[in-house]
Structures are given as structure tokens and as C-alpha cells.
Amino acid sequence: MNILVLNGSPRPGGNTKQMVAAFREGAQSVGHTVEAVDVCKKQVGGCQACEYCHTRGNGQCIQKDDMQQIYDLLKQADTLVLASPIYYHGLSGQLKCVIDRFYAVAYPQKPPRLSKVAMILSSGDAEMYEGALFSFQGDFLDYLGLENMGVYTAHGSENGSPTKLEELRAFGASLK
DSSP: OEEEEEEOOOOTTSHHHHHHHHHHHHHHHTTOEEEEEEGGGSOOOOOOOOOGGGTTTTTOOSOOSTHHHHHHHHHHOSEEEEEEEOBTTBOOHHHHHHHHTTHHHHSSSOOTTOOEEEEEEEESSTTOOHHHHHHIIIIIIIISOOEEEEEEEEEGGGTTOHHHHHHHHHHHHHOO
16 A cells, blocks of 8 residues: 655654654555655645646646645555644644645545545644644545544643554554
């Protein structure tokens, strides 16, 4: 299985990055291919709502930036994992910008291989996930019709804990 992880954390050694690494270890241990992209290191402009992609562009975005690399990976992915710290009850702005640019390749239908989605979230408080979960449900489960592989969260002292990281390893290893 080809798994694409979009990591929306700008912190190279942060909680989200640790969770992604544990997930990746587990998934690779059972033979899955995992490509993790730190979207905060990419130069991705916001969607311009110009409709070029759905008119003259034939599914190609008019902007030629680092999103082109993500588009190529998305086309090869069977499973998408969105990973983010929670900022103001939602995904990081950098990850949200990438998701907005899915419009070029995921409307009116999802990439042909993509069938599953999961989410990994880190926060300081257990009551901070509403916005991210709204996006997950509306954008990925309802709109794209992807199979829900789960939402994994860590808050407060759970962040970086051996128990939580083992949970993420087990999740990665359990994917079929």
C-alpha cells in the first residue's frame, strides 16, 4: 500500500513529527511504502479560485509551485494521512492551504487510487479538535467518500509518551 502523510507541523522535532515517525515505523514494518511530506517546508500558494484547473487546465493548477510534487504523490497514494498540531481548534494553516489546493485534482472526483484516510492530531487540550474533525468528516469522508481509517489524538502529557507512540506504531502496522 502507498501511504501519503501530509505533516502540517512547522516544528521539526515536535509532537506531531514524533507521531508521524511512529506511524511510519509501524506501516513500514509490514511492507507499506510511506511518503511523509513536511508541508511547512514547501512553498505552496493558496488557491486562487480562478477555475483554471477545471476549464483550460484540464485538472492542472495554474500555479507552478511545490504543490506539483504533492499532486504527483497524491495520484500514487492509496491512503492519505493528515497530521497536524491543533491551532485555534483547526488544522495548521500550512496544511489547510495544501488541502484547499486539492480542488484541482480531487474535484469532481478523487484521485483514482485514493480510497482511505486517517488523521493524526496533537494539541495541548482534549477539547480542541472540533475544527479539524469537521474538515475530516466533510472534506474527506463525505465529499471524497474515503474510508475512515481513524483519528488518532494526543493532548497534554500524552504528547510524546511511549504509550501514545506505540499506539501510532500499532496503527501503522494494522493497515490493510
